[in-house]
Amino acid sequence: MSASTEAPQTNAATAQPETMTWDSRSRRMVTIYVPLACFLIILLFPFYWMTITAFKPNAELYDYNTHNPFWITSPTLDHIRLLLFGTAYPRWLMTTMIVSVCATFLSLLSSTLAAYAIQRLRFKGSQYVGLGIYLAYLVPPSILFIPLATMVFQLGLFDTPLALILVYPTFLIPFCTWLLIGYFKSIPFELEECALIDGATRLQILRQITLPLAVPGLISAGIFSFTLSWNEFIYALAFIQSSENKTVPVAILTELVTGDVYQWGALMAGSLLGSLPVAIFYSFFVDYYVSSLTGAVKE
Amino acid sequence: MSAAAEQAWVRQAKAQSALSKLFDWKPFLVVMCMLPAVGLLMVFLTYPLGLGIWLAFTDTTIGRSGRWVGLENFEYMLEDPIWWNAVFFSVFYTGIATIGKFGLGLWLALLLNNHLPFKSMLRAIILLPWIVPTVLTAIAFWWIYNPQFSIISWIFIELGLRETNIDFINTAWPARWSLIGANIWRGIPFVAISLLAGLQTISPSLYEAALLDGSTGWQRFRYITFPMLLPILAIVMTFSIIFTFTDFQLVYAITRGGPVNSTHLLATLAFQRGIPGGQLGEGAAIAVSMIPFLVFATLFSYFALARRKWQQGESND
Secondary structure (H helix, E strand, O other), X not given: OHHHHHOOOHHHHHOOHHHXXXXXXXXXXXXXXXXHHHHHHHHHHHHHHHHHHHOOXXXXXXXXXXXXXXOOOOOOOHHHHHHHHHOOHHHHHHHHHXXXXXXXXXXXXXXXXXXXXXXXXXXXXXXXXXXXXXXXXXXXXXXXXXXXXXXXXXXXXXXXXXXXXXXXXXXXXXXXXXXXXXXXHHOOHHHHHHHHHOOOOHHHHHHHHHHHHOHHHXXXXXXXXXXXXXXXXXXXXXXXXXXXXXXXXXXXXXXXXXXXXXXXXXXXHHHHHHHHHHHHHHHHOHHHHHHHHHHHHHO | OHHHHHHHHHHHHHHHHHHHHHHHOHHHHHHHXXXXXXXXXXXXXXXXXXXXXXXOOEOOEOOEOOOEOOOHHHHHHHOOHHHHHHHHHHHHHHHHHHHHHHHHHHHHHHHHOOOOOOHHHHHHHHHHHHHOOHHHHHHHHHHHOOXXXXXXXXXXXXXXXXXXXXOOOOXXXXXXXXXXXXXXXXXXXXXXXXXHHHHHOOOHHHHHHHHHXXXXXXXXXXXXXXXXXXXXXXXXXXXXXXXXXXOOHHHHHHOOOOOOOOOOOHHHHHHHHHOOOOOHHHHHHHHHOOXXXXXXXXXXXXXXXXXXXXXXXXXXX
């Protein structure tokens, strides 16, 4: 209803008195549906364009005069075939998957324990530790990658996926911890008190009471971490050199762009295939994404 | 016989309780729980942060450990027009993109806050640009901004609005605006969905009361929606400013800092000098020069948060 503030008032002024209420149909059309449709078109257009380009034969790709660029007359799988069989794409996909899963698991494990300690054990100074972890989230990878690159080199991890698995938790743990603190807070403390009185140990409580109740939070944190690791770019670009160890985002940008002639079809096919796993994953867990995004912001 | 068995049973129970007692002893448990997270963050975040500041004062290159050179890197940096250009573009990029993202994001959030059919599906679709890897969408934008085959140019020419193709990324100012456009496109969903969450916490009774008092739509926005949204707006904006200022992926994927270094952000300049250029010390100095801006943004966030009840220890929001 407050959207009406942005809208032109002309429609209401010329309307009949009985339709001048703020929710009249035509006014709603102009103030809500039209702008919303514009937003949707603009937000989705790059994906549409990516998809269309990935299936276009080269003849149509570079000739807008004889073919309408918004449609494909003879779709082809050439670009995808080139990508899957002409490049190390499956290998990149595998590396990315392994790195994302391991980094997610590692950060989920450490942040669950940390969030439990901060929120439930309430030790002295726990709020400062919580604040410290929050501040860690504000340190962007852009200022860490140079020193991390020297560290990774000295540790002998340069050009190995293990370097990425160890480094990704630095931006995943703060996020997950913060999210899980919020989740643990929503679980009634009385449940744990009962268990304590019944003689359960703290670890038993964590495993048998708190964690089962925090499963939605764990799923949110997990899928979010997975997505963030999948999308990570700068560390993967700085730490990985050999073609076969690259992650999908880095490999598409550095391996498929060769010389001056860009294989736009293959590039778009690569982008599409690289986005697809996250997009499919996303479509299954939309609600968790939204709740984790908004939850992390609200906490 | 039965006494001995009983004794054994008692002993076993005691042995078990010693270990579980250790795990039930709070200080030990706290240390065990905090160790993985704090350890990882210390080793791979706090230490590199310090190391980065130290590297900025040395002439380290790839493969050779450097020696202390004092402020030399910073002196060189301050005389470097490319660095000044990167500072200018970082601030400009952050400023314009933040205004764009928040203006449009707030508008989209207000639109979504209405009663709409398929609302949750809409929300899911809108978040898509934010979920997909930035680099991959940046490549899509690179293709959309292609000098010869840009679809936007084609539309403009077909509509008769222009005669020639639009030059998106081959000269300095159009390239800057194109990058800002791509950044706004990617930022809108995050802002919109976060602010939508904030909007949904505002009680409808406030609007009802204001309606009864004869308020206009603008007044309801100005005196109810905006103040109620301010805390969440401050946090989302801090995050957005920090991550826009230190952005790397979009610029690296679309222009790589070109044409003629005009679109370098501090992060891409640091990367170019540090990793392919091999001048780790100089790259670190450029990266460190981002810290004052980030500290400013963080303080902003801290005080915005502190104005509300701090999360820890306070049960009510």
